Amino acid sequence: MTSESKTDRYNVKETETKWQTFWEEKECFHAKVDPAKPKYYVLEMFPYPSGRIHMGHVRNYTMGDVIARYKRASGFNVLHPMGWDAFGMPAENAAMEHDVHPDKWTYENIATMRSQLKKMGLALDWSKELATCHPGYYLNEQKIFLKLLENDLVYRRRSSVNWDPIDNTVLANEQVIDGLGWRSGAPVERKELDQWFFRITDFSEDLLESLKELKRWPAKVRVMQENWIGRSEGMKIWFEMEGRDDRLQVFTTRHDTIFGATFCAISAEHPLSTDLANKDDGLKTFIAECKAIGTTEAALEKAEKKGYDTGVRAKHPLIPGKTIPIYVANFVLMDYGTGAIYGCPAHDQRDLDFARKYELDVIPVVIPPEADPKEFHVDNVAFTDDGPHANSDFLNGLTLSDAKEAAARALEKTGVGRRETNYRLRDWGISRQRYWGCPIPIINCPNCGPVPVPEEELPVRLPEDVDFTSRGNPLEQHPTWKLVSCPKCGTGAERETDTLDTFVESSWYFARFCSPRAETPVDQKAIEYWMPVDQYIGGVEHAILHLLYARFFTRAMKKCGFLDIEEPFAGLFTQGMVCHETYRSEDGEWLTPSQIETSNNGVAKSFVDGKPVKVGRSEKMSKSKKNVVDPEDIIETFGADTARWFMLSDSPPERDLEWTDAGVAGAWRFVNKLWRLVAKNAAIPKPPKPEVFDKNLRATRQQIHITIDGVTQDLEGFHFNRSVARIYELVNTLSNIKAKDPSGLWVLHEGLENLVRLIGPMMPHLAEELWQKLGNDIPLTESSWPKADKDLMAQETVTLAVQIKGKLKTTIEAPHDVDQKKVETMALSEPAVAAAMEGKNITRIIYIPNKVINIVYG
RNA sequence: GCCCGCUUGGCGGAAUUGGUAGACGCAACGGACUUAAAAUCCGUUGUUCGAAAGGACGUCCCGGUUCGAGUCCGGGAGCGGGCACCA
Numbered sequence: 024m025t026s027e028s029k030t031d032r033y034n035v036k037e038t039e040t041k042w043q044t045f046w047e048e049k050e051c052f053h054a055k056v057d058p059a060k061p062k063y064y065v066l067e068m069f070p071y072p073s074g075r076i077h078m079g080h081v082r083n084y085t086m087g088d089v090i091a092r093y094k095r096a097s098g099f100n101v102l103h104p105m106g107w108d109a110f111g112m113p114a115e116n117a118a119m120e121h122d123v124h125p126d127k128w129t130y131e132n133i134a135t136m137r138s139q140l141k142k143m144g145l146a147l148d149w150s151k152e153l154a155t156c157h158p159g160y161y162l163n164e165q166k167i168f169l170k171l172l173e174n175d176l177v178y179r180r181r182s183s184v185n186w187d188p189i190d191n192t193v194l195a196n197e198q199v200i201d202g203l204g205w206r207s208g209a210p211v212e213r214k215e216l217d218q219w220f221f222r223i224t225d226f227s228e229d230l231l232e233s234l235k236e237l238k239r240w241p242a243k244v245r246v247m248q249e250n251w252i253g254r255s256e257g258m259k260i261w262f263e264m265e266g267r268d269d270r271l272q273v274f275t276t277r278h279d280t281i282f283g284a285t286f287c288a289i290s291a292e293h294p295l296s297t298d299l300a301n302k303d304d305g306l307k308t309f310i311a312e313c314k315a316i317g318t319t320e321a322a323l324e325k326a327e328k329k330g331y332d333t334g335v336r337a338k339h340p341l342i343p344g345k346t347i348p349i350y351v352a353n354f355v356l357m358d359y360g361t362g363a364i365y366g367c368p369a370h371d372q373r374d375l376d377f378a379r380k381y382e383l384d385v386i387p388v389v390i391p392p393e394a395d396p397k398e399f400h401v402d403n404v405a406f407t408d409d410g411p412h413a414n415s416d417f418l419n420g421l422t423l424s425d426a427k428e429a430a431a432r433a434l435e436k437t438g439v440g441r442r443e444t445n446y447r448l449r450d451w452g453i454s455r456q457r458y459w460g461c462p463i464p465i466i467n468c469p470n471c472g473p474v475p476v477p478e479e480e481l482p483v484r485l486p487e488d489v490d491f492t493s494r495g496n497p498l499e500q501h502p503t504w505k506l507v508s509c510p511k512c513g514t515g516a517e518r519e520t521d522t523l524d525t526f527v528e529s530s531w532y533f534a535r536f537c538s539p540r541a542e543t544p545v546d547q548k549a550i551e552y553w554m555p556v557d558q559y560i561g562g563v564e565h566a567i568l569h570l571l572y573a574r575f576f577t578r579a580m581k582k583c584g585f586l587d588i589e590e591p592f593a594g595l596f597t598q599g600m601v602c603h604e605t606y607r608s609e610d611g612e613w614l615t616p617s618q619i620e621t622s623n624n625g626v627a628k629s630f631v632d633g634k635p636v637k638v639g640r641s642e643k644m645s646k647s648k649k650n651v652v653d654p655e656d657i658i659e660t661f662g663a664d665t666a667r668w669f670m671l672s673d674s675p676p677e678r679d680l681e682w683t684d685a686g687v688a689g690a691w692r693f694v695n696k697l698w699r700l701v702a703k704n705a706a707i708p709k710p711p712k713p714e715v716f717d718k719n720l721r722a723t724r725q726q727i728h729i730t731i732d733g734v735t736q737d738l739e740g741f742h743f744n745r746s747v748a749r750i751y752e753l754v755n756t757l758s759n760i761k762a763k764d765p766s767g768l769w770v771l772h773e774g775l776e777n778l779v780r781l782i783g784p785m786m787p788h789l790a791e792e793l794w795q796k797l798g799n800d801i802p803l804t805e806s807s808w809p810k811a812d813k814d815l816m817a818q819e820t821v822t823l824a825v826q827i828k829g830k831l832k833t834t835i836e837a838p839h840d841v842d843q844k845k846v847e848t849m850a851l852s853e854p855a856v857a858a859a860m861e862g863k864n865i866t867r868i869i870y871i872p873n874k875v876i877n878i879v880y881g
Numbered sequence: 882g883c884c885c886g887c888u889u890g891g892c893g894g895a896a897u898u899g900g901u902a903g904a905c906g907c908a909a910c911g912g913a914c915u916u917a918a919a920a921u922c923c924g925u926u927g928u929u930c931g932a933a934a935g936g937a938c939g940u941c942c943c944g945g946u947u948c949g950a951g952u953c954c955g956g957g958a959g960c961g962g963g964c965a966c967c968a
Contacts, residue, residue, distance in 0.1 A: 032920095071968050111968065184966075195966040243885055247963070250884050320964050324882035354882095358965095373882095448965095455966065524966070563962060566885080571965095600961090643961090673893045673906065677886095679961080681893060685907055692920095693906090699921090736897085748895070748905040755905090824901035829949035831901055869948055875900045879948045 033698040035662035039788040043144055051804050052091075052146045054102040056552045063099035064553050065091040066533055068561030068569075069106045072132035072154075073113060076139045078601040078644055078682060079562070081654045085670045085785075086598060086743065087560050088145045092784035093738050095146065096808035102553050104536040105140065105147045107133050109156035110525045112195060114459045118491040125459040126487070129156055139655055144663045144787050146804075153539045155528035160535065161461040162482035163544040164527060169464060169475050170583040176222045179473060182452055183292070185318055186214035190494040193456040196319050213314040215292075218454035219463060219521065223575045227252055227446040229589070230574055239594035241677075244566045251567050253447025258431060259361065260440045262287060262337035265346060271295065271337055274360030274445055278434065279426035280367035282415035283388035285378060287337045288330060288352035290362040296351045299333050306331055306351060313353040320356075328377055329353050337365075340439040341416070352377070358449045372405040379403065388415045389423065451572060453524045458489055458497040460522030468509035468516040477510050483518070496520055529569055530576035533559075533591055550586050559592040566597060596741055599679040603650040605639035613649040616684075641681055652682055661691045664786035668693065671743040671785055693751075694789060697782070700758055701775050705796040709772040710765040720770045724815050726756055727774050732811035734781045743785070753778055772797075780809045825850045826877040832856050843870045850876050 046052065067087035070080055091103040107129075114125035121128075133154060140147070153160055171177045185194040189207035193216075198205040223230075231252045234245045257276035264271055271287060289295055291313035300307045309331040316326050330350035339345040347365075354373065355364055368378035369387040378385055389410045390399045396413040412418040417433065418426045434440025454463070462483040464476040476483055486504040489497040498504065498520040509516040531544070537553040538546030561569075570592070577591040606614040608629060620630045629636050644651045657666045669690040674680040716724065730753045737746035757774040760767055776797055783790040783803050794803040818839050823846065825833050833855045837846055847868060850856055856878070863880040870876045 068968095073968090108968070113967085193966075196964095197967045199966095247885050251964085253884095318966085321882075324964090326882090452965075457966090525968075526966095529968085562968095563886085564968080565963095567963060568965065569968085640960095675894075678894095679887090683893080683907080686893075689907055695920090740897090744894070745905090751905055822901075826901085826949070829900090829947090834901060867948065869900090871900055875949085877900080877948055 033695050033789070035664070035694075038792045039142075039144060039662050039664070042788045042791045043141065045791075045802070046144075046146070046804065052101075052103065052148050053150055054100065054104075054148045056549055057100050058552065060100040061098070062102065062553055063094040063558075064102045064556045065094065065558045066104070066536070066556045066560070068559070068565065069108050069529070069532060070136065071108045071111055071113070072129055072136055074132050074135065076136050076654055078652060078654055080140075081143065081666055082601055082670045082680060083560060083562070083598055084140065084143060084145055085667045086596070086676055086741075087558075088143075088667075088787075089671065089738065089743060089784040090558050090560075091146045092787060092804075093808065095804075096780075096783065096806065098807065101146075102536070103147055104151040104539075105145070105149065106151075106153040106532060106536065106539075107155065108525065108529055108532070109133065109154045110460045110522075110528060112457070112459070115457060115491065122491075124487070126156070129154075142655070142658050142663060143667070146787070151536055151539045153532065153535060155461075155525075155532065156459070158482045158484055159540070160528070163535070164461050164523070164531070165464040165476070165481050165483060166478065167531065167544050167580065167583070167585065168523070169478070170585070171221065171579055172475060174579075174583050176225070176579050176582065177219060178222065179217055179219050181215045182218045182220075183213040183215050183314075183318060184218075184456070186212045188212060192494045193496075199317055202315065202317055202322075210315060211317060213316075213318055216454070216456075218452055221451040221453055221575070221579070223451045223572070224446060224448055226575055226578050227254070227448050229578065230448075230571065233574075233589060237590065237595070240592075241595065241597055244563070244570065244595060244597060247566050248571055251448065251571065254444060255447070256442070256444050258434060258440045259443050260340060260365070260434060262340060262365070264349070265336045265338065267335065269295075271349065271363055272361045273363040273365050274443070275365060276445075277367060277370065278430045278440065279412065279418065279423055280370050280388050281341060281365075281430055281434070282418065283367040283369050283386045284339065284347060284365040285368060285384040285386060286347050286366045287349045288355050288364050288366055288377070289349065290355040290357040291351055291353065292357040293351070293355075293362045295363075299335065303333070306333060309351060313351070316353060323354060323356070326353060328373065328380070330377060330381060332381070340434060340437070348383070350381070359447060360445055368405070369401045370405055370407055372407070375401065375403065375405040386414055388412055388418075451524075451575070453527060454521040455524055456496040456499070456520075457522055458485065458491075460525060461527065462498070463519040463521050463523060465519040466507055466509060466516045467519060468512060468514065470514055471509055471511045473519070474509055474511050474516070480510075498522070526569060526572050527576070530573045531580065533573070534577075534580070534586060545585050554586065555588055555591055555593045558594045558596065560596045560598060562600070563597040570595070596676070598676050599674070600643045601680050601682055602641045603644050603652060603682045604641050605648050605650045607637045607639060609634055609637075613647075615649045616652055643679070644682070657687060661687060662694070662788070664789045665691045665694050668747070668786055672747040673744055675744050676741055694786065697754065697789065698793070700754065701779065701793040702796060704771055704775060705793070705798070707768060710769050712769055713766040716766055716770065720766055723756055723760065723770050723774065726753060727770075727777055728811040728815040731777055731781065731809045732816060735808070735811070738784070746781075747785075750778070750781060777809045779803070780806065821873045823873070824875040825853060825856055826875060827856065827859050828879055829877060832859060840872060843868075846870060846876050850878065
């Protein structure tokens with residue numbers, strides 16, 4: 024007890040509060056446009072204000088903060104803002120469940136989370152804080168929307184939603200569980216509504232091509248977006264139909280297989296399906312069945328592939344007199360291509376499964392190179408490789424690409440086909456039948472149709488007096504809000520009651536951060552200086568939708584003259600999740616980690632009732648599985664620096680992190696170890712620099728400078744865990760400096776000063792405190808990043824591996840860059856090598872300087 | 882179902898371009914200090930055979946390329962992310 028005197032133990036609370044206050048009062052992190060300085064914009068994906076911050080936030084913001092502080096020390100003018108992605112469903116759910124207004128709920132959550140984030144000691148510019156649910160934000164979003172509308176980037180069409188027939192409510196995909204509504208339990212139907220869309224597909228090619236330029240994005244994210252956009256070159260082909268005047272338009276990428284076409288399939292939502300269903304009750308029933316599947320691609324793909332023969336037959340475009348059946352099929356998407364396909368079962372697995380099920384013909388038109396055209400047939404595995412064509416008239420013998428070309432020409436010549444590039448990407452549906460979102464600034468007039476709300480009447484504010492007890496969209500239920508007169512003709516009209524998808528807010532907030540209080544959506548001067556974001560950091564789960572929407576929106580804003588860049592994020596880093604073991608009681612109830620006691624023999628018991636607990640594998644921290652640790656508890660007990668350090672140690676940032684008590688304890692021990700090491704030695708003044716250093720001290724200095732260099736490179740490359748390991752090694756070395764003569768003391772001080780500067784971005788409070796202890800008047804936050812002395816880093820000798828036939832025999836010490844002859848002599852005279860080589864004939868020696876020498880014998 | 886990842890000791894991980902696998906941390910064990918405990922410090926720790934010296938095996942599995950493979954290629958398994966209304 025008494026040995027734990029004031030000098031031994033680090034007073035975390037006092038110190039962290041001290042420096043947080045200091046940074047705030049001095050406005051250290053307020054960013055101002057300064058064209059004389061190079062800028063650096065660091066941004067972490069802003070949080071949804073769900074209530075309290077979680078470990079995922081701590082990890083995300085710690086990483087961003089390390090970059091922000093490191094770049095700042097390296098001389099950049101850093102913008103590092105924070106805000107709230109404040110619109111969304113949870114606020115409405117809270118309103119329904121706890122009778123609290125979404126506005127109140129959201130702002131209270133923001134207040135809580137802001138104070139929690141402030142305790143993390145982040146180098147944030149809080150003066151730029153914004154919340155997307157604030158009218159100051161959504162006013163500008165409405166302005167952008169209207170500009171987009173003017174520029175023909177917005178349109179309205181019918182599109183389906185998940186409809187709960189009991190609650191009379193549109194459901195999010197998340198609210199559909201196994202095809203049933205989450206509250207009512209009723210089977211969910213697809214229902215068509217008039218909805219607004221952004222023309223993201225206008226930019227398909229550009230969004231795809233520009234991915235190549237995003238050099239500082241993870242390759243996997245670029246690949247995912249590439250596949251998502253899904254460019255494919257193919258043909259539109261028109262099939263005439265027996266007994267009908269219209270033609271069926273299909274899209275295919277395998278027009279070389281046209282002679283193998285044995286059926287056509289159309290989507291249940293295809294106009295032809297609707298038309299035919301009028302006279303066919305069986306088809307009507309089948310279409311209803313299709314619409315019960317749901318709207319997600321996964322549900323459609325997993326559903327059993329089914330079809331319904333419409334009885335209408337399509338005429339083959341190249342074989343006179345041949346007709347094939349037209350089916351309505353549940354796996355054909357109306358939104359992709361033309362909503363109609365032709366099937367060539369022999370060369371497409373899904374078509375083949377379908378053909379076998381409905382006993383349709385299977386005609387092979389491509390055969391394996393060595394196969395006999397007369398013998399080859401397809402059973403239950405489609406042949407999808409390249410090969411000579413057969414049973415295909417003028418295509419016979421041609422390879423896949425030649426056959427495609429020839430078929431395309433023939434189809435174009437007769438006017439029944441046209442080459443076309445198609446994209447899997449669909450236009451972005453932005454209508455949401457919900458209250459807590461940005462109102463769409465449109466008035467629907469019975470005479471004029473949709474009319475923009477005049478700019479001087481913006482923002483269209485959300486009404487506050489809303490009722491969440493009835494189901495459906497509160498805006499639509501509101502007695503007066505929607506009743507207005509048409510701005511054009513003055514007759515009675517209705518406001519658009521749909522609100523915008525919350526992805527719209529997150530598609531431009533990064534631009535708004537540059538000038539969050541500007542009267543226009545963005546301020547030119549600010550945006551030109553700060554944009555693009557130099558480093559964006561967030562979860563991989565956003566790899567496609569959010570990031571693609573933001574890329575589109577930036578282009579759309581450019582087209583409307585708001586800004587002059589295409590790509591919002593020059594650098595992207597996607598971090599892993601924070602996981603924890605899961606615990607269940609004997610009766611299967613989930614338990615929180617704080618309810619668990621683990622005894623010395625490793626048996627886990629419930630802290631509450633002493634009963635044994637089943638320890639499950641580690642999973643992403645989630646409320647539902649209760650495997651959560653509250654960051655605030657950790658910060659209260661161990662301080663922000665400990666939490667931050669733990670987040671950065673061990674796990675590579677792109678991978679999942681396993682949260683363990685032992686790991687936190689280790690980080691906490693290290694914080695104290697550092698404090699003791701520096702506090703103890705800072706008391707002894709630094710002597711003048713000596714002329715010479717002995718061998719050990721030279722090695723220590725070498726390590727100090729290698730560490731500076733290594734940590735710098737690690738931070739640049741997002742390898743925080745590696746820099747942590749280097750810092751541990753340096754601390755071990757510095758702790759072991761025995762000689763306290765002037766030269767030893769000088770080196771110790773050199774090491775400590777640099778050490779403190781290196782930990783600055785990771786443990787800013789402790790680093791500031793130690794920096795002050797070392798006698799510095801200028802705060803660390805205003806000090807520059809250390810520079811490694813390359814001369815001191817040079818290695819005098821290296822350890823070489825000596826291998827025989829690739830197997831390690833021994834190692835030898837040799838001068839750096841020594842030539843091969845000398846190494847050979849040294850290696851062969853090693854006893855272990857000599858013994859192993861006795862009587863053997865050397866056939867080859869491979870020498871990789873400073874790494875390895877490999878002796879190969881006959 | 883489709884697209885994209887990941888898999889290395891008891892555990893988290895390191896190994897910059899194909900060149901000494903296991904750095905660093907955690908846990909465990911042994912020791913020092915202490916009346917005792919905590920804290921701290923020192924040491925051992927991939928598996929296996931061996932008293933030791935030393936040997937063999939070893940990076941999810943199977944196969945290949947190479948003087949040499951955790952790293953490259955082909956096939957497979959398990960786990961995770963996304964699939965357009967969760968954010």
